[in-house]
Amino acid sequence: MRRPDGKLDEEKVFKDPVHRYIHVRDELIWKLIGTKEFQRLRRIRQLGTTFLTFHGAEHTRFNHSLGVYEVMRRMIGNLEKKSEWDPEERLVCLASALLHDVGHGPFSHSFEKVFHMDHEKWTRRIILGNTEINDILLQMGDDFPAKVANVIAKTYDNKLLVSLISSQIDADRMDYLLRDAFYTGVSYGQFDMERILRVMRPQEDQAVFKHSGMHAVEDYIMSRYQMYWQVYFHPVTRSAEVILSKILHRAKELLADNYAFKINPVHFTTMFEGEVTLKDYLKLDESIILYYFQAWEEEEDPILSDLCQRFMNRRLFKYVECDPSKQMLIWPELQQLFKTIGLNPEYYLVIDSSSDLPYDFYRPGEKDERVPIHLLMPNGELSELSRQSDVVEAISGKKRTDHKLYFPKDLLTDQTTFPEEKRRILSLLMNQEG
Incomplete structure (x- = not known):
């Protein structure tokens, strides 16, 4: 029988390598974890093809989603001590944190690019559609699924709640930086989350941070910056993504x-x-994708067969740094040379670009404008982070972009056929780096 307060008779605990323990006391959360839509996340890796670069990166969206829920639970616990929280808002917040990634497809962002999909839209469809998740959310009220969907869409009336799950410093980012650093074995993503949570203070539209905790927030920003360029945009991972797509x-x-x-x-x-x-x-999950990739190794189409063999056996494309202005001059010749030696440039000559904006201040009216991080000063006024931090000011608003040109070097170094053309291709490619 369901308890009037919506709590489980006994707290459920998940052992977690990042947060040590994940605590579940609310019946709603426990039921959502048990749905088939949420359990599907066990079969989708958090970092897509990164496991081909960092062999420990086998953790899943399931791991991460539980972690985001736990960070949110701790956030709310700290904020409840400093302000009044509507109990129903608390459950909306926890459910949104848990379900924020439930719409991810296999290999996540690579998959989205190919099929022109948005995982957040699929998340909302799962929450609002004919699913076990929707059935459980409806037990909290007819409007409860829409509230959770609106938080994920960033249209919910309570902007503070939205900021806790989607902002420049939120539960989602806090968990994935710590978790991804742990499973990839790097030190870049480490920061003092406990300190950040302690200095967090609720405001009407967002959480702010006491000035005394500024260095912990600086550390978080720099950790994010390093993780993007050392892990998330690693060129070997991008090579695997190119082949997968x-x-x-x-x-x-x-x-x-x-x-x-x-x-x-x-x-x-x-x-x-x-x-x-x-x-x-x-x-769809990654086991399904990999089943087809393994089967397609035997297909008669040489391109599909070769690409699948490369992905399954980690025979990835090599790369050179790419200068877009220089590339435009040699691109027609490169494409023609690839065709001459029997390689389709659409599949074997690929430019991939990555860019990141580690921190941004407020730019009203601009596309994808970001709400900045504010510090609560000793006099009670708010000050935007980069105005107080020389470290953050140095990277604020600066978008870093990286271009790489991927190609099958193994097929170009074989000089038994078309030796002159292959030497010319390699010369052109090497000049890209020069």
């Missing part, structure tokens, strides 16, 4: 041409046709 593009092209697959991609049909249903989407 090209596999999916090739399969889509072959399906459109009525190619006779040995293993027909039935799980992808509606995805390729742009008419995917919620039921079809929820059937």
